[in-house]
Amino acid sequence: MKNFVLIGMILTCCTPKGQESSAIDIQGHRGARGLAPENSIPAFILAADLGVTTLELDLVVSKNGQLVVSHEPYFSSDFCLDSEKMAIPKDSVINMYQLTYEEIKRFDCGSTRNPRFPEQKRISTFKPLLSDMIDSVESFTENKGLKPLRYNIELKTTKETDTVFHPLPQAFSDLVYDLLKEKNLLDRVTIQSFDFRTLQYFNRTYPEVELVLLIENELDWKSNIDSLGFKPEVYSPYYRLLSQEKVREIQNAGMKVIPWTVNDFFDINKVLAWQVDGIITDYPDRALIITKKK
Structure with a gap:
């Protein structure tokens, strides 16, 4: 009951409410990180209620092989308290894979607000299991009569941290695929990663799953696609790496363009004017205000 009260409190703080009908894919980054604790069930419920079309999230793996919704495979001292509700030292690395x-x-x-997001509500919350997060969102949208949402799920892997902070990409990918298949969500999911190995494995093993190439390097998009070895459904760079011309080139090559993380009203307007296929934002309320006006 306490969790539902907290969720209800945060839902009253933001407008507009209700899902918007828009051709562009508005993705709530880590739920709605600018407004609620990132990658938490309250943030995902808030994003759904605001009217996003997709929930963007990150996954790590626990010691006992559970899929946990979290950006880092360790606890951030910026916004997490330890199991005794005490501050985590800045130099501490508490590895969730252990x-x-x-x-x-x-x-x-959630009780300690991320200092980068002054509008973020303080809510005592925890890092949820992917299965529990999905169940909560699916139940919420069904009860509200909302259109089922899509999920854009990032697998956090790097070659340098293999078997230290996470399983090898193959084992990690299999865990994710099996759970999504069990939840009957494969037709509403995209898998994204900066790690080419993870996307290449998915492409070979689970070709029915739509893939997203995350990019933060300044290489030409053609070079990145050549290195990947195939064209994913979505090319997703940091928005400052894009221009209207690049958007057109990528779309003409047969891929959607969905940049991250677009937060300011000015930047949201600018990127939407390039006719991207979607945006990932910490402030889905801002993006939805703009798309509703348009």
Whole structure:
């Protein structure tokens, strides 16, 4: 009951409410990080209520092989408290891949607001399991009579941290695919990653899954696609790496363009004017205000 009260409190703070009908894919980054604790169930519920079309999220793996919704495979001292509700030292690295989910769930990652997001509400919450997050969102949208949402799921892997902070890409990918298949969500999911190995494995093993190439380097998009070895459904760079001309080139090559993380009203307007296929934003309320006016 307490969690539903907290969710209800945060839903009253923001407008507009209700899903918007828009051709552009508005993705709530880590739920709605600018407004609620990132990658938390309250943030995903808020984003759904605001009217996003897709929930963007990140996954890590616990010691006992559970898929946990979190950007880092460790606890950030910026906005998490330890299992005793004490501050986490700045130089501390608490590796979730070495903790069971029961241990992970004891940490509070919402009572301390992320200092980068002054509008973010303080909510005592924890890092959820992917399965629980999906169940909560699906139940919420069904009860509200909202259109089912899509999920854009990032697998956090790097070659340097293999078997230290996460399983090898193949094992990680298999865990994700199996759960999404169990939830009957494969037709409403995209898998994204900066790690080419993860996308290449998905492309070979699960070709029915739509893939998103995340990019933060300044290489030409053609070079990145050549290195990947195939064309994913979506090319997703940091928005400052784009221009209207590049958007057109990528779309003409047969890929959608969905940049991250577009937050300011000015930048949202500018990127939308380039006719991108979607945007990922910490402030879906801002993006939805603009798309509604348009």
